[in-house]
Amino acid sequence: MNIKFFISLFLCGALLVGGIALADGVANLRGGKDIGTEPDAPAVGKIEDKDLKRVRNYPEQPPTIPHDIRDYEVTKNANKCLSCHSRSRTGESQAPMVSVTHFMDRDYQVLATISPRRYFCNQCHVPQMDVKPLIENTFVDVDELLEQETSGND
Amino acid sequence: MTNSISKVWSLLVSIWQRANRPAKYLSIGFLTLGGFVAGVIFWGGFNTALELTNTEEFCISCHEMRDNVFSELQSTIHYSNRSGVRATCPDCHVPHNWTDKIARKMQASKEVYGKIFGTISTREKFLEQRRRLAGHEWERLSANDSLECRNCHSAESMDITAQGSRAATAHQQFLFTGEKTCIDCHKGIAHELPDMTGVPGWK
Numbered sequence: 109m110n111i112k113f114f115i116s117l118f119l120c121g122a123l124l125v126g127g128i129a130l131a132d133g134v135a136n137l138r139g140g141k142d143i144g145t146e147p148d149a150p151a152v153g154k155i156e157d158k159d160l161k162r163v164r165n166y167p168e169q170p171p172t173i174p175h176d177i178r179d180y181e182v183t184k185n186a187n188k189c190l191s192c193h194s195r196s197r198t199g200e201s202q203a204p205m206v207s208v209t210h211f212m213d214r215d216y217q218v219l220a221t222i223s224p225r226r227y228f229c230n231q232c233h234v235p236q237m238d239v240k241p242l243i244e245n246t247f248v249d250v251d252e253l254l255e256q257e258t259s260g261n262d
Numbered sequence: 263m264t265n266s267i268s269k270v271w272s273l274l275v276s277i278w279q280r281a282n283r284p285a286k287y288l289s290i291g292f293l294t295l296g297g298f299v300a301g302v303i304f305w306g307g308f309n310t311a312l313e314l315t316n317t318e319e320f321c322i323s324c325h326e327m328r329d330n331v332f333s334e335l336q337s338t339i340h341y342s343n344r345s346g347v348r349a350t351c352p353d354c355h356v357p358h359n360w361t362d363k364i365a366r367k368m369q370a371s372k373e374v375y376g377k378i379f380g381t382i383s384t385r386e387k388f389l390e391q392r393r394r395l396a397g398h399e400w401e402r403l404s405a406n407d408s409l410e411c412r413n414c415h416s417a418e419s420m421d422i423t424a425q426g427s428r429a430a431t432a433h434q435q436f437l438f439t440g441e442k443t444c445i446d447c448h449k450g451i452a453h454e455l456p457d458m459t460g461v462p463g464w465k
Contacts, residue, residue: 110372159427179338186455191464200463202431251426 134187154238162236166250170232182228189229190222311425312367318350319465328365334453354452355399363404374431391432400445415444 141147157176164171180188192201210226211218226232314320324329332351335341340349357363382388403410417437422430436442446463449455458464 122400136270157426175426181450181455184456184457186450186458186464197463199435205427 153239156238165247173233173235175235177230182230185198187229188226194222282435313365315350315367316356316363318352321351326382326388330385331453338452340452349414351412357406357409358413371397395450396449396453396456400449404443411444411448 127139139147154175155176155178161174162172177189182189190206191197192203193206195205197203198205206222206226208218210222211220213219213223216224319453322332340354342348356366363396413445417433421435422433431446436447449458449461449464
């Protein structure tokens with residue numbers, strides 16, 4: 109018996125198992141509709157606009173945006189976000205100032221103005237929608253981990 | 263050549279002399295009434311023409327407007343929103359009261375001249391002029407206390423308890439006190455913005 113025979117046997121088995129699984133109606137992105145029919149688009153969620161800061165899951169997380177940002181232009185011409193969040197604008201807007209990390213270049217050198225790599229805010233900061241999560245989230249907060257650790261040691 | 267010019271001239275002179283003579287056969291009543299009717303027709307025609315040019319269809323019959331500002335407007339809240347009420351170009355750009363409207367129309371004649379000579383015939387040329395064009399609108403709206411915005415949005419009717427907290431705070435602190443007007447804070451609500459360096463409030 110040569111090794112090629114075993115490999116092909118294994119592949120056949122894998123195909124068979126895969127085929128059975130698909131026939132059992134494994135969830136796919138088309139929502140069970142066949143390729144010829146257009147599935148209904150899921151409802152578009154509403155942007156949460158409560159103006160209440162959300163708790164960050166870990167200290168380095170870019171905070172999610174707690175307000176609506178419809179039509180806020182961020183281009184090379186204009187940055188609507190900075191018209192409230194820049195250092196000089198916070199007095200009037202009462203918005204939290206972008207933190208000092210936004211002024212740093214990649215050598216952690218603090219610049220006088222927003223660093224170019226932090227200019228396009230939506231790369232890191234996103235608003236949230238009021239919708240049911242598609243899949244369950246198994247994220248465990250670091251405080252919980254610490255707690256588990258200490259209670260385990262007792 | 264000179265002969266024909268002098269002929270036309272003498273014709274014009276004789277027409278004027280005739281028109282300038284007191285009416286021999288027509289009653290004063292007929293003249294007054296006739297003048298009145300002619301006036302109404304002229305005035306009506308003038309205002310109708312004015313109204314025809316005061317529609318969005320007219321504004322975007324120029325490709326300069328259709329391809330630049332109109333296509334940008336379409337994604338904004340003033341074109342598509344939950345209540346289905348929308349703002350058209352003249353709602354924001356043409357004053358409602360008559361004298362201001364005429365003044366704006368005279369200004370617009372210059373824009374027609376720009377159209378004919380292709381001042382902004384391409385997207386690139388338009389973007390080059392955008393800072394200047396936007397500046398005119400900002401100036402106009404700050405000078406008239408954002409009158410065109412207020413034709414639809416009245417500060418008196420704003421229920422700030424129904425607004426987001428950022429909106430409520432800003433309106434209470436700066437709008438209701440008269441310290442600022444709509445356009446000071448709401449630039450770029452209908453179109454993309456030009457390069458904002460040097461515009462107060464932008465960084």
